[in-house]
Amino acid sequence: MAHNFKNDVTVDWCPGCGDFGILTSITQALAELNLNGNDVVAISGIGCSGKTPHYLNMGGVHTLHGRSIPFATGVKLANPNLKVIVPSGDGDMLGIGAGHFVAEGRRNTGLTLIIYDNEVYGLTKGQAAPTMQLGEQTKSLARPNVFGKVNPITLALSSGYSFVARGFSFDMKQLKDLIKMAVMHEGSAVIDVLQPCPTYNNVNTMEWYRQRVYKLEEEDKNWDPVITPGNENQAEEKFQKAYTKGMEWGDRIPTGVFYDNRTIPSFTKRLNEFVPNYLDYPPSQQIVTGKDGYTPVDPYGTFAEKLI
Amino acid sequence: MDLNVAIGGPQGGGIDTSSNMINRAFAEAGYNVFGVREYHSNIKGRHSYNHLRVNEERPRSLRYPVDIIVALDADTIFEHLEDVGPGTKIIYDRSFESSDLAQARMIMRDTARRIKETLDGAKFPNTVKGAVDYMKSRGGIPMPIPFNDVVASANAEGPAARYFNTLGSAVTLSIAGLDQKFTIEAIKQVFSNKEKVVAENVRVVEAAYRYASENGLAGKPLKTLQKKKRFLITGNDGSAIGKLMGGLRLQTYYPITPASDESTILEEHEEYSFIEGEKNRLKRGGVVVVQTEDEISAVTMAQGAALTGTRASTATSGPGFSLMAEGIGFAGMDEVPIVVTLYQRGGPSTGLPTRNGQSDLLFALNTGHGEFPRIVLSSGDVEECIYDAMKALNYAQRYQLPVIHLIDKNLANTTDMIPDIDTKRVPVPQTLKTVPSSDFHRYSLKTETGISEMGILGKDIFWMTGDEHDELGHVTEDTEMRDSQMRKRFKKLETALQEIPINDQAILYGPDKADITFVTWGSQKGPILDVMEDLKKEGISANLLYLKMFLPFPSEFVKKVLGKAKLIIDVESNMLAQAAMVIKLNTGISIEKSILKYNGRHMTEDEILKAAKDIYSGKSKNEIEVLQNGA
Ligand SMILES: Cc1ncc(C[n+]2csc(CCOP(=O)(O)OP(=O)(O)O)c2C)c(N)n1
Ligand code: SF4
Ligand SMILES: [Mg+2]
Numbered sequence: 001m002a003h004n005f006k007n008d009v010t011v012d013w014c015p016g017c018g019d020f021g022i023l024t025s026i027t028q029a030l031a032e033l034n035l036n037g038n039d040v041v042a043i044s045g046i047g048c049s050g051k052t053p054h055y056l057n058m059g060g061v062h063t064l065h066g067r068s069i070p071f072a073t074g075v076k077l078a079n080p081n082l083k084v085i086v087p088s089g090d091g092d093m094l095g096i097g098a099g100h101f102v103a104e105g106r107r108n109t110g111l112t113l114i115i116y117d118n119e120v121y122g123l124t125k126g127q128a129a130p131t132m133q134l135g136e137q138t139k140s141l142a143r144p145n146v147f148g149k150v151n152p153i154t155l156a157l158s159s160g161y162s163f164v165a166r167g168f169s170f171d172m173k174q175l176k177d178l179i180k181m182a183v184m185h186e187g188s189a190v191i192d193v194l195q196p197c198p199t200y201n202n203v204n205t206m207e208w209y210r211q212r213v214y215k216l217e218e219e220d221k222n223w224d225p226v227i228t229p230g231n232e233n234q235a236e237e238k239f240q241k242a243y244t245k246g247m248e249w250g251d252r253i254p255t256g257v258f259y260d261n262r263t264i265p266s267f268t269k270r271l272n273e274f275v276p277n278y279l280d281y282p283p284s285q286q287i288v289t290g291k292d293g294y295t296p297v298d299p300y301g302t303f304a305e306k307l308i
Numbered sequence: 309m310d311l312n313v314a315i316g317g318p319q320g321g322g323i324d325t326s327s328n329m330i331n332r333a334f335a336e337a338g339y340n341v342f343g344v345r346e347y348h349s350n351i352k353g354r355h356s357y358n359h360l361r362v363n364e365e366r367p368r369s370l371r372y373p374v375d376i377i378v379a380l381d382a383d384t385i386f387e388h389l390e391d392v393g394p395g396t397k398i399i400y401d402r403s404f405e406s407s408d409l410a411q412a413r414m415i416m417r418d419t420a421r422r423i424k425e426t427l428d429g430a431k432f433p434n435t436v437k438g439a440v441d442y443m444k445s446r447g448g449i450p451m452p453i454p455f456n457d458v459v460a461s462a463n464a465e466g467p468a469a470r471y472f473n474t475l476g477s478a479v480t481l482s483i484a485g486l487d488q489k490f491t492i493e494a495i496k497q498v499f500s501n502k503e504k505v506v507a508e509n510v511r512v513v514e515a516a517y518r519y520a521s522e523n524g525l526a527g528k529p530l531k532t533l534q535k536k537k538r539f540l541i542t543g544n545d546g547s548a549i550g551k552l553m554g555g556l557r558l559q560t561y562y563p564i565t566p567a568s569d570e571s572t573i574l575e576e577h578e579e580y581s582f583i584e585g586e587k588n589r590l591k592r593g594g595v596v597v598v599q600t601e602d603e604i605s606a607v608t609m610a611q612g613a614a615l616t617g618t619r620a621s622t623a624t625s626g627p628g629f630s631l632m633a634e635g636i637g638f639a640g641m642d643e644v645p646i647v648v649t650l651y652q653r654g655g656p657s658t659g660l661p662t663r664n665g666q667s668d669l670l671f672a673l674n675t676g677h678g679e680f681p682r683i684v685l686s687s688g689d690v691e692e693c694i695y696d697a698m699k700a701l702n703y704a705q706r707y708q709l710p711v712i713h714l715i716d717k718n719l720a721n722t723t724d725m726i727p728d729i730d731t732k733r734v735p736v737p738q739t740l741k742t743v744p745s746s747d748f749h750r751y752s753l754k755t756e757t758g759i760s761e762m763g764i765l766g767k768d769i770f771w772m773t774g775d776e777h778d779e780l781g782h783v784t785e786d787t788e789m790r791d792s793q794m795r796k797r798f799k800k801l802e803t804a805l806q807e808i809p810i811n812d813q814a815i816l817y818g819p820d821k822a823d824i825t826f827v828t829w830g831s832q833k834g835p836i837l838d839v840m841e842d843l844k845k846e847g848i849s850a851n852l853l854y855l856k857m858f859l860p861f862p863s864e865f866v867k868k869v870l871g872k873a874k875l876i877i878d879v880e881s882n883m884l885a886q887a888a889m890v891i892k893l894n895t896g897i898s899i900e901k902s903i904l905k906y907n908g909r910h911m912t913e914d915e916i917l918k919a920a921k922d923i924y925s926g927k928s929k930n931e932i933e934v935l936q937n938g939a
Contacts, residue, residue: 009782037769038744038766038767038768038769039766041765041766043612046774051783053771054771054773054782054783057769058769059763059765059766059768059769059770059771060770060771060772061612061615061642061765061771061772061773062771062772062773062774062775062783063608063638063772063774064608064634064635064638064774066604067604067605067608067634067635069605070600070601070604070605070606070608070609070612071608071609071611071612072612073598073605073609073612074558074560074608074609074610074611074612074613074614074615074620075612075613075615075616075765076612077558077596077598077609077612077613078557078558078596078612078613078614078616078617078618078620079616079618079765079766081766082616082765082766099601099602099605100601100604100605102601103600103601103605271596274578274594275578275579275594275595275596276578276579276592276593276594277591277592277593277594278594278596280591281591281592281593282596283557283558283595283596283613283616283618283620284557284613284616284617284618284764284766285740286557286591286593286618287590287738287740288554288555288557288619288736288738288740289555289736289737289738290583290586290736291585291586291589292732293735293736293737294731294732294734294735294736295553295554295555295583295698295731295734295736296582296583296586296589296590297552297553297580297581297582297583297731298580298581298582298583298584298731299539299549299552299553299729299731300729301581301582301583302549302552302577302580302581303539303541303545303549303577306539306540306541306545307537307538307539307540308331308332308335308336308497308537308538308539308540308725
């Protein structure tokens, strides 16, 4: 029987919160992928979003604000066999953790980043998140937002992520499919999830989004963001298309897969070229004890050049 | 033989190569060399030098005045004005003599001002010639050598300056009386048998030896000792070797002096080899080294790896360690086994980026907000770096907490000759789980020791959170669970204090009762042990309370030792006598006298000896003697 990814921990998000839809999409996606509870882990940061791992029946680490990405990278590097999903806030990943977000694009370790994009800092009572539009005023702001917004899609593209998508927490079917694709993608994937926060964001509400979202592949029957091995020459054009679509915001908001480049080797593959036997015998599987209970490592052989 | 040498030149000018030649040449003749590298935070041009000591026995400290100064540039003469004494031989290029202090732009402005004051005060001109004459007035023996002519006589290809380091080393070795064949052997090793380079440099060596003997500089032949195989390594190397032996399989780092060398060394040895009999049993594997985007990432990425059952660590220095504070707190709260090797340099802020310091002790004990258990241990010599790195990884696994391993910059950049590396000194217990735990409670309170079973991502289903948590690892704010989990975490420190052998916590060197009881930690261990012998010769007995573990703290042992002490002198490389503060906090014992140094330079035997005698004799009434040696 398929593993049940939902557990019985009480969920304490506000009624009507978009986070519920993301949680359900995650559990369905993992179940449909026929994964087991020990095949996949969730590593989150801090925020309303950061509580997600506690609601999942699988290994879950609710880390520090902004640091979900490096924690998750460590897990994946030490055990590349694990699927690692990172459900975290927009403040978490694009504000305090923005440096890690950019660095992970360059690494392409093989993580699934799910950005809970509610344009606010939910858990600290509604301050502006880095994703909020300049001049927007949600209900807990004393005056309109004085900062410009960071665009998760174009930032992800420029940072080098090899899979970039957008979902909407109230379209769970699409979101579930995006998560499945992202989890199976070899490199690092970003899914920007439009997530209404009914408690603090009275501007970008569920209705507001419903009126604006459309699907890239429905709008353009020829939309094909995928670059497969052998077709590396398509990368530039598809990247530019993705970028242009990524800029679109306002009356119409595109969702779906913007970019899916399967030709960029993951960090784990790159490491495998240098670290002997890395993928076969990664750090987490290595036996570090010799048969007598002492080290099996020979300092004389390993550091021979230091012998005089 | 007991020879102290300072060999200096511009940063990037081959000083390390020179020292390497000297080290290897003496090693070939069976001698031991111990050295420390001093350098500016600069890539090219500013003064850098190596301070070396050569002896039949393994030296463990350095001394001023030196016996030989080798100046590969004019600045070296100015910078080391005060490091000469009666009989110090000063080797330099004759062409430096006309160099003017005012033109020495790479000397720090205040240093130049002080040199000028010294020379003016003693009525010597502000030139290298004046400086050499000043040194001569203090007993130094100038040995100007026409560097260019000697190189020219060797017919070596390329600009003469390329060979100055070989020349300087060869002259030094000739003055020391070392047979030329050893020097040539060293050249072969240093240039890893690159035939042409070796040939050119060998000719320079021969020319240098020829010049020295024709001009009466060559020393009387040194006796050749039995040569034994040894490791020529630094503190950085030691820690890297220990980590690899101790099962480290993932290291993260963000570049910073003096820590990154450790990670570079690990990366260079990402493929390790097995001891006899293991090759057939174990699969070929490697260690993963990751250069991260910052130290926050370094400390958290290492933890991610640790959660999969991997022995993981990171290495950093003050500024990076400051950034790690929150992450270390997570490891404490969530019981994640990680090792943070903290290479201490002069702080605060960017401070003295390439200089020594021991001012992070209190910070290491208190890094991060809130209260959580950690182990803080410190090494005092290159060998200790090896075995302590192994122990640190073991402690992290056994007690599931962050272990902070303190190594000071001086030790990181100390070069030592280690007779052997004992693979059987520190056991490496296997912690890898093969069977998942059913009904797993990661933070189970059913434990006497405070230690609960470790969870492995990929094997067990469990949860973790930096919030206070229940036994399953879910968020809780329940008052009783909070109290229980706090007590569980801290219980591990009591367990550690009981389980860790006292010798790994603190050591008493010397007699039980003594006229002077020194207290120290880190790289002053060696110099103080030498000072104890010097004092003995003068009829003063001394012992040393050497601290290795600061958390948990061996209060009982320290109380016992200090309770018997007549005169306690605390010796540290910081301004606030931090170890003495820790002792006071844990035992109530106040230490009245301290010898402290915070100018960033290594402590030397002579300066500690003088300060200790001044305190002992009552000549100095100061509570604190501040040491100032070092260019
Ligand atoms: C270092 C640090 N600074 C500040 C906080 C306080 N804090 C908790 S949640 C949060 C914002 C969360 O916003 P976001 O990441 O967007 O998540 P959301 O709650 O919206 O899901 C902040 C600032 C913290 N936990 N840690
Ligand atoms: S504050 Fe907003 S994001 Fe947080 S749980 Fe409530 S509705 Fe959801
Ligand atoms: Mg948010």
